[in-house]
Amino acid sequence: MSNPGQPTIQQGATGDAVRRLQRALRRTPNLSIVVDGIFGPATRHAVVEFQTDEALTPDGIVGPLTWAKLPDGGAMPVLQQGSHGAVVTSLQTVLTNGANEWGGVGPQGIDGIFGPHTKASVEAFQHWGHVTVDGIVGEQSWDVSLHAAGATLESAVGLDYVVN
Numbered sequence: 001m002s003n004p005g006q007p008t009i010q011q012g013a014t015g016d017a018v019r020r021l022q023r024a025l026r027r028t029p030n031l032s033i034v035v036d037g038i039f040g041p042a043t044r045h046a047v048v049e050f051q052t053d054e055a056l057t058p059d060g061i062v063g064p065l066t067w068a069k070l071p072d073g074g075a076m077p078v079l080q081q082g083s084h085g086a087v088v089t090s091l092q093t094v095l096t097n098g099a100n101e102w103g104g105v106g107p108q109g110i111d112g113i114f115g116p117h118t119k120a121s122v123e124a125f126q127h128w129g130h131v132t133v134d135g136i137v138g139e140q141s142w143d144v145s146l147h148a149a150g151a152t153l154e155s156a157v158g159l160d161y162v163v164n
Contacts (some may be wrong), residue, residue: 002072008063013039024073074162079137083114087161094156095121102128
């Protein structure tokens with residue numbers, strides 16, 4: 001199960017379980033969902049649509065059956081200077097491939113090490129994506145749309161790196 005141990009939630013709920021739900025719904029993909037931790041009318045509508053598509057009772061309540069059908073809603077890792085590994089390699093690949101679109105600033109190599117050049121490339125990407133420019137790849141950066149068939153930075157890098 002990709003969302004183990006999650007509580008039953010519905011409109012009016014707030015907190016981490018709602019953020020996990022919203023990330024999962026974004027991965028269906030439903031890019032209209034804002035990950036804000038508030039189960040409001042828009043989240044309820046997306047839940048009902050998902051439940052209908054999955055032949056579940058479309059009641060807007062997210063219980064065990066709905067959680068089981070949703071993709072993993074875990075957060076992506078926070079990446080910043082000093083981070084390293086396969087997820088940084090994947091990030092650098094995406095940043096290299098799209099550098100011309102967001103100002104020509106690439107990470108200057110794909111080595112799996114988040115150094116100053118990768119930070120500069122992330123900052124250019126964040127500026128292009130209209131999110132806080134801090135050189136740290138967190139929730140806001142992962143959610144930036146790449147304007148390519150519903151892709152986000154998160155989906156382009158790959159959900160293999162979701163933190164459970």
